[in-house]
Amino acid sequence: AQSVTQLDSHVSVSEGTPVLLRCNYSSSYSPSLFWYVQHPNKGLQLLLKYTSAATLVKGINGFEAEFKKSETSFHLTKPSAHMSDAAEYFCVVSIIQGAQKLVFGQGTRLTINP
Amino acid sequence: EAGVTQFPSHSVIEKGQTVTLRCDPISGHDNLYWYRRVMGKEIKFLLHFVKESKQDESGMPNNRFLAERTGGTYSTLKVQPAELEDSGVYFCASSQNRVESYEQYFGPGTRLTVT
Secondary structure, three states, X not given: OOEEEEOOOEEEEEOOOOEEEXXXXXXXXXXXXXEEEEOOOOOEEEEEEEOOOOOEEEOHHHOEEEEEOOOOEEEEEEOOOXXXXXXXXXXXXXXXXXXXXXXEOOOEEEEEEO | OOOOEEEOOEEEEOOOOOEEEEEEOOOOOOEEEEEEEOOOOXXXXXXXXXXXXXXXXXXXXXXXXXXXXXXXXXXXEEEOOOOHHHOEEEEEEEEOOOHHHOOOEEOOOEEEEEO
16 A cells, blocks of 8 residues: 655745755555645645656756655755745655555645745 | 636535535546545545546545536535534545546645534
8 A cells, every 4th residue: 555654744944945855655566756735725736746757856946856766755855945935745646557546645834934 | 727626615514514515627637536634634535536437436434425526527525414523625636537647736625614
């Protein structure tokens, strides 16, 4: 069965400093992995996705994530935080074959300090 | 292109009442999904439609929940009778029916409060 663990429920960084949101996954199959972001009162927006191509995935707004099979990790990073990055971030896994349902992590709330 | 829309954005009802949530997917998207986030918990899958057919309803919590997608366009999720534990945010998502384009687009959610 697939599962996702986001290691931090809340991360706080200063504007201009790097962001690291940690995610570990468990999957019986070759997984597809995603990061979604939800800004207040908005829907979930796809940041980036890994689908067995390049292990370093670049997304929107300067975010990227690296798939590390040996560590079963898919951490999200950004070199320099911006105030507009404040939101809740979700690490998500799915199986391409069969059911398309997504399995979500618990979410990490990112706060940016001025 | 219009995104996924959900109505209402908020609903407050009393225990035992009935509530119907509506989701309009992106035009042309055959796949429609419902998810739910109960307070303090992760977002969980409820069910998946392909056009008007239920493909996977393994996440539906019990028979008080009924989802429909007549005509393969919009979908409704009815909770009858509502219980306190049904409170949460209900998300709808849609995607195209192509393996190479399975990205799910989410609506803003409906916040349901049962008192």
